[in-house]
Amino acid sequence: MIELPEIAEVRTVAKTLNKNIVGRKIISIETPYDKIIKSNKKEFINTLINKTLKSVSSYGKWLLFDFGEYTMLSHLRMEGKYFIKPSNEKYDKHEHIIFHLDNSTDLRYHDVRKFGVMILCKTNDIFNLDEISKLGFEPDDEKLTKEYLYNKINKSNKHIKELLLDQSIINGLGNIYVDEVLFASLINPERLGKTISLDECQSIIENSKKIIKKATECGGCTIRSYTSSLGVIGHYQDYLKVHTKANDKCPKCNNKIIKIRVGGRGTYLCTNCQK
Template identity: 35%
Template sequence: MPELPEVETIRRSLEALVVHKTIGDVTVNLPRLIRTPDDVEQFKIMLRQQTIRGVRRRGKFLLLDIGPYTLVSHLRMEGRYGLYQTGEPIAKHTHLIFHFTDGTELRYQDVRQFGTFDLLPENNLSAVPGLRKMGPEPLSGEFTPTVLQQKLKNRTGKIKSLLLDQNLVAGIGNIYADEALFRAGVHPEREAGLLTKAQIERVYRAVVDVLSESVKLGGSSVKSYVNGFGSTGSYQYHLNVYGRKDEPCPNCGTPIKKNRVGGRGTHFCPKCQPAPRSRRSR
């Protein structure tokens, strides 16, 4: 699933490609992707002759401001956008097409068909469950070491699982949780509420640094991710632990291990990220 850096990269590409374009019509080939409104014809009517005013991001969600509405798009596993000329061949698994009045089309493809769309009044985004209680943006001023410490206080869950909790902090997924914890030197199974202030500050700094670096490099194309221009990211060439099971740790040479934390595959260095020796181990 695209995480914050990938979705931010897609946002920037769409901002360059479609802002100020006016929608003449919409083709919906897979109606079940449209959650709101529940009438696909109404979805089309609401979008016709509306102009895209901007493209925003919240966590892993794309927010396209279109006329008086906001289209909330979640790419899930393999959703992708691309801009085409009318008449170009339509690829398999193209489920939505926004036909612009200038003869171009924004097409949404999704092999896994897990993506979702909610078209809502601009100020009614809390109607989307995933947005209602979402935590702070990690690359904004609202996310600080103090905020992270408060959110982890008295929490009994493992730090890896909590970093994936979008209500705690927005946009972090499996790749960047593993990379941040490695950089912070914190084992993914450590109990979050027992981390020291110094450990929390290291986790905070690692999260911000890893996400910032990935955004600069266009995200990680470890599977099928491309931006709106069809280009891949390059941060996958800078990953220290994710996807590198049994390879030597770049810091100490110890083979990277992989286990499961909260049902998610988790990569770490057993030497650089020592496991807790007991419940109150630090």
């Protein structure tokens, strides 16, 4: 099973890094695999050297490293991770971008698959970036209303699961949490968007908020391809109701949970509860 880190996991990474490296200055940068940097490489390095990190936050699945006038945006994609290590520690072969800090430690970006992305832009321009401007509201954004969601999906012939995975509709949900939200909302993931009622949209939003809140408090899910920085072990996988639970009993009705594919994604549900 390969799952991308979702909003709860990215928030956990931001929280962990925020505690440990804010206030540190970048002394130098090494780029063993610089294709992860999507901005001009020379400008990226020259701009960040001697800059002090003011905060690390997140927006959906993106990490935002705030250096004041400039912000570095980082998307972990499938298997990206950040680690803080002593500068004299030998590099791992999968550590592709190394930020040398002013306290003899490094912030190292580790990515087995090399799918991650880093972008540098002026802080005031973040929401003008194509990668950010096209995103929908986060699950706990007050602007995510049942009317907003209904208007986004009520003419669609796509499955509701595919629609909830669309980052331009809701920003930050991925395969794990969409399965959990649809189970909590008693909605079959193969239902078409145009069949979802306004009340069901409200249920999706309410359950998204609850599940993401709890998952974030738990540090997200620790799964095969994802662990947080500094060995923080998320434990929301202990609270999953259907995702990865094929052939287990449904916690609501004792019917067998099944696994199907929806839009090419492994999908878990109880066909008795989810209509």
